[in-house]
Amino acid sequence: MTSSYRDLSQLQRSLKEGQVTVSGLVRHYLKNIESSRDLNQYIEVYEEEALHAAAALDEKIKTGQPLGKLFGLILSHKDIISYKGHALTASSNILEGYTALFHATVIERALAEDAILIGRVQCDEFAMGSSNENSRYGPVRNPFDKERIPGGSSGASATSVASDTCWASLGTDTGGSVRQPAAFCGLVGFKPGYGRISRHGLIAYASSFDQAGFLTRSVYDAALLLEVAAGYDGHDASMGQATPEQYSQALDVPEKPRLAYLDLLHFKDAMDPAILKNYHETLESWKNKGFALDPVALDWLDYVIPAYYVMTTAEASSNLSRYDGIRYGYRADDATTLEQLYKRTRTRGFGTEVKRRILLGTYVLSAGFYDAYYQKAQKVRRLVRNRLDELFRQYDALVMPVSPTLPWKIGEKIDDPVSVYLADIFTVLANVAGLPGISLPTGVDARGLPIGTQLVGGQWKEQKLLRIAHALTLQE
Numbered sequence: 001m002t003s004s005y006r007d008l009s010q011l012q013r014s015l016k017e018g019q020v021t022v023s024g025l026v027r028h029y030l031k032n033i034e035s036s037r038d039l040n041q042y043i044e045v046y047e048e049e050a051l052h053a054a055a056a057l058d059e060k061i062k063t064g065q066p067l068g069k070l071f072g073l074i075l076s077h078k079d080i081i082s083y084k085g086h087a088l089t090a091s092s093n094i095l096e097g098y099t100a101l102f103h104a105t106v107i108e109r110a111l112a113e114d115a116i117l118i119g120r121v122q123c124d125e126f127a128m129g130s131s132n133e134n135s136r137y138g139p140v141r142n143p144f145d146k147e148r149i150p151g152g153s154s155g156a157s158a159t160s161v162a163s164d165t166c167w168a169s170l171g172t173d174t175g176g177s178v179r180q181p182a183a184f185c186g187l188v189g190f191k192p193g194y195g196r197i198s199r200h201g202l203i204a205y206a207s208s209f210d211q212a213g214f215l216t217r218s219v220y221d222a223a224l225l226l227e228v229a230a231g232y233d234g235h236d237a238s239m240g241q242a243t244p245e246q247y248s249q250a251l252d253v254p255e256k257p258r259l260a261y262l263d264l265l266h267f268k269d270a271m272d273p274a275i276l277k278n279y280h281e282t283l284e285s286w287k288n289k290g291f292a293l294d295p296v297a298l299d300w301l302d303y304v305i306p307a308y309y310v311m312t313t314a315e316a317s318s319n320l321s322r323y324d325g326i327r328y329g330y331r332a333d334d335a336t337t338l339e340q341l342y343k344r345t346r347t348r349g350f351g352t353e354v355k356r357r358i359l360l361g362t363y364v365l366s367a368g369f370y371d372a373y374y375q376k377a378q379k380v381r382r383l384v385r386n387r388l389d390e391l392f393r394q395y396d397a398l399v400m401p402v403s404p405t406l407p408w409k410i411g412e413k414i415d416d417p418v419s420v421y422l423a424d425i426f427t428v429l430a431n432v433a434g435l436p437g438i439s440l441p442t443g444v445d446a447r448g449l450p451i452g453t454q455l456v457g458g459q460w461k462e463q464k465l466l467r468i469a470h471a472l473t474l475q476e
Contacts (some may be wrong), residue, residue: 002028002164007218008073015061015072022054022061022072022116022397025167027254028076029118032165039141039163043079043118044087050074053116053238058113067316068114069228073221076121076160077111077170078153080200081163081212083107083117090203091135092125094323094349096330102199105236106170106229125351126320127172129421130180132156134353139410140293142184146448148407151181156213160186162216162422168225169215174205175308176402176427178213179439182454183402186441188469190214190222192462194434195240197226199234204319207238209431219470222438223247226462230258242460244269250463251470257396259286259455259468262403263295272402274445277399280415282442282453286399286472292401298390301425303380308428309421310364316354317361321347337386356417370454392458397468400426402439402452427453436462438469 002025005011014020029051033042057071077083079091082100107117124134130138132155140152143163150159154171158181159171171178173191182189191213214225230244237286262281262304264271287293325331325345332344350358363375391398405423411421430437439452455472457465 002167006116008070009168009220012072018038021056023051025072025074026050026054026118029165030049030284033119036163036165038144038146039054039143040098040138041121041140041158041159041163041165042076042119043089043122043137046086046117050116050118051103056113057116069224070113071112071114072167073110074167075120075170076119076157076166077107077114077117077122078157078172079120080123080127080172080203081107081170082203082322083120086120088203089136090126091122092351092354093136094330094346095328098329101199105198105233107201109229110170110225112233118166119160121156121169123156125354126316127153127174127177127210128201128316128353128357129153131408131425132181133280133410133414134351136351137427141410142407144185145407145447147409148449149184149410150186150193151407153177154213155181158182158187158189161185161187161215161217168217168221171213171215172202172314173211173213173431174209174358175359175431177426178215179427179437179452179454180403180424181453182442183441184407184450186444186450188216188219188222188441189439189452190216190226190440190466191437192226192230192429193436193459194431196242196244196460196462197229198236198239200235206315207319208315209312211300211431219438219466219473220248220251221300222368223251223260223466223470226466240460245463251411251467253467255396255464255467255471257291257468258394259291259293259399260296260391260395261299262401265296266299267425271401273453274406275401275404278443278445278451279453288405288471291472294395296398298426300384300387301429304384304429304432306423307377307380307384308424308432309360310373311381313357313361314365314374315361316357317365320350320354320358321343325349353417355428370392381432384429387457388429388433388435392461396457396461397465398456400429400454400456402426406445406449430456435459436465438465440469440473449463
């Protein structure tokens, strides 16, 4: 029903012409949610609310009332993003029984423009993971191969779009958690630069890295969602003051960008051959379209992963200290002292990966190790940003693979966390530097597994990045 539409603008035209109805769309998605239960993606389906909102929107269309920019857009949202009056667990036992008290800004602004939320989808616990296996609800399955992971931590956000159970999904990206699952599921995954979208209402993992993002089928839809969500929010002190633009309206403005692409010679041994082949074919096809591409080495990229995990685990240790069983969420019922209550609640409430990162973060922040690890990682972060600022004075975007690997089989790396961390080597760069990044679907391997290619742009250059991505994805 929806696969024939290139982007939301085409769907909205059909809605206005009466060829389809919003209620029909919602019923279509609800049917697909039921038939795709084996993917293990939805935690909560807002059936009654979605149908009611759809009927009201159909009436607005029929009577010619003013419509929001997102009318007809049916959204799922990650179980990290607060939706008032509904459960919010971060896919963790520690938040068992918690109900959101307010809308996240990104949800509030989408609803104000006539978007409809159809359900809450799971994720890696507290967004800590790259496979969507670290969840109280069990692993999510990739719709292209149900024995494989969909990526993470926004894995179910990606599968919900790829399995046609919603039009788009709201996710979060701390180190690639929107772009990597988008690549593994054949979608566009867009992460704005830090401070472009409010973090208000997002459960914090690493506050100086976390960013809301979008999983869509087109660059246009990602641009439109950014257009709605961007802009100053007094609830988030880290917001930038840059004025948001009409991103979706300027995608077709002609661009003759200079693109740098990562030379993979240094990483060749770690790359899946299918990804390496697709990367070179993608670069060649873009050159044939008339885009100027120059190789860059970035031989310092090996230092980014260690610095990223030192900083994010430190912030996680601090942020997750609030979950103690005292005020909300899970509470151990067999403790007789306050110390026992803390220990037993947190031991039982948190999963293995979350506990691993809390311990790592506590260690690097402890006396005697703060200077050796955390402070040094912050210096690396500054140097990385300086190097990229210098690069973007010469080029309009940096092209890289999204991941060195294809989606692996469920359970294959569950006991090898370091190899999973290393799979983020190309995505964490944008988060460390606070820059916008977008993953574009660029092909499949011999088994039909999707492959993505990533572009990273300069600070506050979302418009330019989206315009380049749109041009690169236009059909001949």
